[in-house]
Amino acid sequence: MSIVREEIVEFYGGVQSDLCALFEEFDSTATFGVERWARPGGGGGTTRVLQGNGPLEKAAINVSAVSGAVPSKLSERLAEHANNFFATGISMIFHPRNPHAPTMHANLRYFETDTGAAWFGGGLDLTPHYLYESDATWFHRTLRDICGRHAVADYPAWKRDCDEYFFLPHRDEARGVGGIFYDHLTAELESVDTFQRELGQAIGDAYLPILERRVDMPYGSDQERWQLQRRGRYAEFNLAIDRGTKFGLETGAGTESVLASLPPRVRWDHDVTPEPGTPESTLIEVLVQPREWA
Amino acid sequence: MSIVREEIVEFYGGVQSDLCALFEEFDSTATFGVERWARPGGGGGTTRVLQGNGPLEKAAINVSAVSGAVPSKLSERLAEHANNFFATGISMIFHPRNPHAPTMHANLRYFETDTGAAWFGGGLDLTPHYLYESDATWFHRTLRDICGRHAVADYPAWKRDCDEYFFLPHRDEARGVGGIFYDHLTAELESVDTFQRELGQAIGDAYLPILERRVDMPYGSDQERWQLQRRGRYAEFNLAIDRGTKFGLETGAGTESVLASLPPRVRWDHDVTPEPGTPESTLIEVLVQPREWA
Numbered sequence: 001m002s003i004v005r006e007e008i009v010e011f012y013g014g015v016q017s018d019l020c021a022l023f024e025e026f027d028s029t030a031t032f033g034v035e036r037w038a039r040p041g042g043g044g045g046t047t048r049v050l051q052g053n054g055p056l057e058k059a060a061i062n063v064s065a066v067s068g069a070v071p072s073k074l075s076e077r078l079a080e081h082a083n084n085f086f087a088t089g090i091s092m093i094f095h096p097r098n099p100h101a102p103t104m105h106a107n108l109r110y111f112e113t114d115t116g117a118a119w120f121g122g123g124l125d126l127t128p129h130y131l132y133e134s135d136a137t138w139f140h141r142t143l144r145d146i147c148g149r150h151a152v153a154d155y156p157a158w159k160r161d162c163d164e165y166f167f168l169p170h171r172d173e174a175r176g177v178g179g180i181f182y183d184h185l186t187a188e189l190e191s192v193d194t195f196q197r198e199l200g201q202a203i204g205d206a207y208l209p210i211l212e213r214r215v216d217m218p219y220g221s222d223q224e225r226w227q228l229q230r231r232g233r234y235a236e237f238n239l240a241i242d243r244g245t246k247f248g249l250e251t252g253a254g255t256e257s258v259l260a261s262l263p264p265r266v267r268w269d270h271d272v273t274p275e276p277g278t279p280e281s282t283l284i285e286v287l288v289q290p291r292e293w294a
Numbered sequence: 295m296s297i298v299r300e301e302i303v304e305f306y307g308g309v310q311s312d313l314c315a316l317f318e319e320f321d322s323t324a325t326f327g328v329e330r331w332a333r334p335g336g337g338g339g340t341t342r343v344l345q346g347n348g349p350l351e352k353a354a355i356n357v358s359a360v361s362g363a364v365p366s367k368l369s370e371r372l373a374e375h376a377n378n379f380f381a382t383g384i385s386m387i388f389h390p391r392n393p394h395a396p397t398m399h400a401n402l403r404y405f406e407t408d409t410g411a412a413w414f415g416g417g418l419d420l421t422p423h424y425l426y427e428s429d430a431t432w433f434h435r436t437l438r439d440i441c442g443r444h445a446v447a448d449y450p451a452w453k454r455d456c457d458e459y460f461f462l463p464h465r466d467e468a469r470g471v472g473g474i475f476y477d478h479l480t481a482e483l484e485s486v487d488t489f490q491r492e493l494g495q496a497i498g499d500a501y502l503p504i505l506e507r508r509v510d511m512p513y514g515s516d517q518e519r520w521q522l523q524r525r526g527r528y529a530e531f532n533l534a535i536d537r538g539t540k541f542g543l544e545t546g547a548g549t550e551s552v553l554a555s556l557p558p559r560v561r562w563d564h565d566v567t568p569e570p571g572t573p574e575s576t577l578i579e580v581l582v583q584p585r586e587w588a
Contacts, residue, residue: 035565049564058564170549232556239533240543249534255464262526262562269558270343270352271329271550 003118003189005086008110009065012090013046015108015200016063019092020048022204023061026211029054032061037254042068043086047257051264055215057097060260063090066251070113073250082113087251090200091244093261094207099227101214102128102135102176103234104207105261107244108196120192121183122199123158124206125166127176127234129227131283133293135210136177140293142206143180143199150195155294158182163290168237173287175237226280228267235266297412297483299380302404303359306384307340309402309494310357313386314342316498317355320505323348326355331548336362337380341551345558349509351391354554357384360545364407367544376407381545384494385538387555388501393521395508396422396429396470397528398501399555401538402490414486415477416493417452418500419460421470421528423521425577427587429504430471434587436500437474437493444489449588452476457584462531467581469531520574523566525557532556 020032030052038044045064050056065088070078074085089109096103108122126139140159147153162181167174185192238245238261248258274280314326324346332338339358344350359382364372368379383403390397402416420433434453441447456475461468479486532539532555542552568574 033564051564058562060564170543170553228559232560235529235560235562236533236553239530240539245534249464256565259464259530259562260564264562265522266526266529266560266562267558268352268529268553268556268560270327270345270354270554 003110003193005088005110005112008193009063009088011197011200012063012088012108015090015203016046016048016061018201019061019203020050022208023050023056023059023094026208027052027054027056027059030056032059035256037257039066039068039251039254041071041251042066045254045257047254047260049260055096055098055101055211056094058095058264059093061090061092062257062260064088064254064257071251074247078113078117080113080115080117082115082117084114086112091261092203094211095231095263096211096215098215098217099129099219099223100132100217101211102126103231103263104210106203108200117186118189119184119186120189120196121185122196123162123165123179123181124199124203125162125176125179125181126207126210127230128283129230130223130279131177131286132214135214136286136291136293138210139177139179139206142202144294146195146198146202147180149198150191152185152188152191153182153195155180159292159294166237168233168241170240171233171236173233173284174290175234175287177286177293178290225267225269226274228263228265229269229272230283231263231266232268235262238262297404297487299382299404299406302487303357303382305491305494306357306382306402309384309497310340310342310355312495313355313497314344316502317344317350317353317388320502321346321348321350321353324350326353329550331551333360333362333545333548335365335545336360339548339551341548341554343554349390349392349395349505350388352389352558353387355384355386356551356554358382358548358551365545368541372407372411374407374409374411376409376411378408380406385555386497388505389525389557390505390509392509392511393423393513393517394426394511395505396420397525397557398504400497402494411480412483413478413480414483414490415479416490417456417459417473417475418493418497419456419470419473419475420501420504421524422577423524424517424573425471425580426508429508430580430585430587432504433471433473433500436496438588440489440493440496441474443492444485446479446482446485447476447489449474453586453588460531462527462535464534465527465530467527467578468584469528469581471580471587472584519561519563520568522557522559522561523563524577525560526562529556529560
């Protein structure tokens with residue numbers, strides 16, 4: 001038994017369809033578009049973006065399956081020489097309108113080279129603008145419980161890896177309250193595949209209950225301003241630091257698809273530092289000093 | 295005769311003071327703050343940011359003079375081995391509120407290593423949201439005329455270098471209508487210094503007349519939306535591509551100072567393509583196919 005890449009592609013496509021339907025029902029004001037794109041070097045993808053006037057200001061759920069000659073910039077980062085590669089993944093982002101509702105990002109991916117290397121990577125992470133401990137706890141416990149059912153999954157290590165990966169060195173703070181992040185899992189691929197299927201099907205369970213309890217909370221222009229400033233940090237991470245964005249842009253995986261993750265509206269005000277004791281300051285405290293949530 | 299680094303630092307400080315006074319008079323609703331910062335490894339700078347309700351939505355005019363051990367990431371990019379470096383510069387950005395008024399960026403810099411290497415770099419470039427040919431022509435002719443008075447300056451080559459440098463490969467378009475860009479000028483340093491002094495003193499002449507004829511033009515929410523979308527491209531360039539931003543963040547030159555260049559408000563809407571024949575489309579045409587303006 002071994003990994004069949006077409007089955008992974010099919011699974012990611014199914015997750016995309018299911019989640020689009022789930023979040024369209026939740027938003028109720030707009031639907032996800034469907035844009036298919038082809039990569040000149042081989043393969044392509046389907047970008048699905050929702051941008052409406054409802055609770056989801058912008059959401060994107062994208063799948064891709066690209067292949068061909070290894071791009072030179074990618075080649076430098078591969079441990080061993082390879083001529084051709086295959087990469088498939090599903091990547092998604094939800095930017096809610098309400099500042100009390102957190103942004104959520106998830107990604108599942110599989111990579112192969114023609115020299116026999118193969119690995120999985122993925123993860124989910126939550127980025128609140130205001131800290132609700134119950135949201136962070138729910139999110140992390142959902143992920144911990146899934147990991148607990150699979151010997152190949154290591155929640156404590158992957159939670160730490162997530163805090164380390166989604167980190168802005170120039171700000172000395174984490175992007176959000178984390179989740180799990182795993183990469184380059186080369187062993188026991190069938191078991192990782194099984195784990196990833198359960199994880200993919202649980203994305204709605206991990207996030208939707210949080211959205212439902214936040215999207216109708218009242219807020220004012222000060223909270224909205226803070227949200228847009230925090231989204232500036234999100235854009236800084238995605239554009240200046242994220243390896244996934246770099247990989248996507250370098251492999252020609254569709255610029256609009258890759259950058260669909262960027263927040264719909266952003267502010268960069270100069271030198272924003274919240275007053276101690278405010279809800280804004282409470283958020284910063286957990287970004288500077290990540291906590292255990294599960 | 296040789297270059298005296300303290301005199302360059304003093305000159306940049308003078309340009310900062312002069313331009314802050316000039317643009318405060320122009321804006322008339324707000325003043326530039328004064329924030330001094332020290333770099334742990336040596337040196338520091340003064341960040342001056344204006345964020346008001348007038349014609350300048352955000353402007354920053356920053357100087358720095360940093361020195362010390364060469365940071366490892368910088369070391370990789372130096373042609374020869376060096377233990378210590380000195381770098382000073384002035385960097386500025388103007389983000390007007392009116393979508394018809396272009397953003398302008400300028401930077402003058404000087405770099406030295408303890409192994410005897412020394413060079414100047416700099417440039418000015420203009421980023422309109424709507425194309426006014428007379429603005430681009432005025433800006434370029436001002437720069438061409440200054441270059442024409444100095445044998446060390448090469449307007450045609452530096453104009454091309456500017457188009458090449460301020461380019462977003464993932465969008466396949468230039469950031470704006472360019473200007474001049476020069477880097478790593480290691481020969482005839484006294485003459486370059488003289489040229490750069492004239493250039494520094496002409497920044498107001500190159501930009502202010504353009505601002506004055508645009509900032510009172512009427513505009514609607516559609517034009518503003520386009521402006522904010524174009525500013526998204528600006529943020530993409532500064533965060534994902536610009537070497538100056540990378541250098542600043544890597545050398546610990548004050549994150550808020552380095553990122554003061556980011557636009558105050560930005561939009562990322564999915565897959566924005568203007569209709570042919572519109573003013574928005576006319577802008578894109580000159581970004582895809584740079585023109586001669588002088």
